[in-house]
Amino acid sequence: MSILKLVYITAQAPYGKGETFINEEMLAIKDKSEIFIFPRNPEEEIFHKEAETLRNYTIWLPLINLKMFLNLLLFLIIKPQIWEIIISIFRYSQTLPILIKNLIVLPKGVYISEIIRKMKIDHIHAHWGSTTSTIAYVVSQLTGIPWSFTLHRWDIKENNMLKEKAKTAKFVRVISRDGYNEVLRIIGDEYIDKCFLLHMGVDIPKLKIGREKKDKDDFIIATPANLVEVKGHKYLIEAIDMLKRKGYNVKCYFLGDGPLRRDLEKTVNEMSLEDIVIFKGAIPHNQLLELYANKEVDCVILPSIVTDKGEHEGIPVSLMEAMVYKIPVISTNTGGIPELLNNGAGIIVEQKDPYELAEAIETLIKNERLRRELGEGGYRKVMEEFSLPSIVTKLLELMKG
Structure with a gap:
């Protein structure tokens, strides 16, 4: 042929x-x-x-x-x-x-x-x-x-x-x-x-997946997304603030750029979170996958929303890429996200609800077994359907x- x-x-x-x-x-x-x-x-x-x-x-x-x-x-x-x-x-x-x-x-x-x-x-x-x-x-x-x-x-x-x-x-x-x-x-x-x-x-990882690092002081969160309204970054910032007030050691990396960067940085500074929420900008794709493969990220979060104009997510490949490296993910009940994260493939929370988002993160911080189960469930879901x-x-x- x-x-x-x-x-x-x-x-x-x-x-x-x-x-x-x-x-x-x-x-x-x-x-x-x-x-x-x-x-x-x-x-x-x-x-x-x-x-x-x-x-x-x-x-x-x-x-x-x-x-x-x-x-x-x-x-x-x-x-x-x-x-x-x-x-x-x-x-x-x-x-x-x-x-x-x-x-x-x-x-x-x-x-x-x-x-x-x-x-x-x-x-x-x-x-x-x-x-x-x-x-x-x-x-x-x-x-x-x-x-x-x-x-x-x-x-x-x-x-x-x-x-x-x-x-x-x-x-x-x-x-x-x-x-x-x-x-x-x-x-x-x-x-x-x-x-x-x-x-x-998404492709099967070309990089060997490492083991979760036991000597990390902080729980590392990554959000690989453009800094635009539909991605819902501000609700994650509020959730991180709640976790900080409870005494949890977390670090959150925003891996992306966009028109909301200045406003989001202002919010982070006003809440005194500049040492916790780090704006890394857009990074090359291979570097992102290396972070996942080396287990330098504990959880990937995409706090997406439906905007007032009706814009919403499809099925984010950024979540799939974390899942294929057995990293647990948290996202919201918007667009096609439930289609990806149902049946134990990830945690789904209500959009625009920083309290529920903070609770989900806290659950993962405290429950290593759940992190492993979600990682395995997410991996299976991607391999079977994506x-x-x-x-x-x-x-x-x-x-x-």
């Missing part, structure tokens, strides 16, 4: 500090197919060490330049089909901001279509239902190459032409049951046969089908 030739369209991956879970998927995909990656707006440097391999498979193009714009003008004259695409973008972009974003990426979509036209590509896949999938939509419409896209969380809520995209796509992948149900509420049952629940996956090789095989079958 011939090897699939695929185009992947991402937001920034393999560049940038985010989308590590997409990097992992593309690394697995490249071993089973021929892949060409087009980031929407790539940075100049690759941040994560393991993503360096993907540089050789990536075609670096800016978000927009003069050449793309002139190419679009030429298409407007010689390719009547482009007018149909533009009309669809105007018709199905539900808000002015979405319309503007889609029009901004239109020249790049047209330009990519010309690049891949003679490459004999079998399938185009985009991650995110926002403008990355708009690019894939444009490319597919101009080339006739089948396409698909993966929906995560906020991109479902945004609803960037989702029904029109589902209509033209070969399939729509949704990474959580909660997200799947939300997508069907948006697009209706008309395209239910095109929608598939297929999780993101194994990357198995998920990539299913994804490729959908693309071939």
Whole structure:
């Protein structure tokens, strides 16, 4: 059987500090197919060490330049089909901001279509239902190459032409049951046969897992997440303050950056927690996994919330990565998280409740046996339902089908 030739369209991956879970998927995909990656707006440097391999498979193009714009003008004259695409973008972009974003990426979509036209590509896949999938939509419409896209969380809520995209796509992948149900509420049952629940996956650890260190003075908590509202950091800060007042020796590392960093640092300083809650910033993915493998982290916590705008988590890969290293995890009953942590795979607490969160942490501090049981339960859950090789095989079958 011939090897699939695929185009992947991402937001920034393999560049940038985010989308590590997409990097992992593309690394697995490249071993089973021929892949060409087009980031929407790539940075100049690759941040994560393991993503360096993907540089050789990536075609670096800016978000927009003069050449793309002139190419679009030429298409407007010689390719009547482009007018149909533009009309669809105007018709199905539900808000002015979405319309503007889609029009901004239109020249790049047209330009990519010309690049891949003679490459004999079998399938185009985009991650995110926002403008990355708009690019894939444009490319597919101009080339006739089948396409698909993966929906995560906020991109479902945004609803960037989702029904029109589902209509033209070969399939729509949704990474959580909660997200799947939300997508069907948006697009209706008309395209239910095109929608598939297929999780993101994590790889089996490449690093040898060490033993829990007995000589640590502090209980070490890690929160690997961007400093944005949906991640709920402020509730963890309040919980840490409660534990401090009870006399527990804890350290909490925030491993990520984002727009809320200044406000969160101010809160930490006002509560005199600056020696306990440490802002490490974004760290390379391989360094994070080394922390897990070396058992330098006792617990991973993601205190996620549903924001007033309705934004919520999908199924966080950041939790899966800790679980596969047998580290106990605590998170909230939001989005697709219960789907991951049910049946003894982790501790689920009520969102926005620092008291319940503090109690859960205290329970883990006091109960070493429970930490081991949750570590084993989380590991089994990921291996049975979120194994990357198995998920990539299913994804490729959908693309071939």
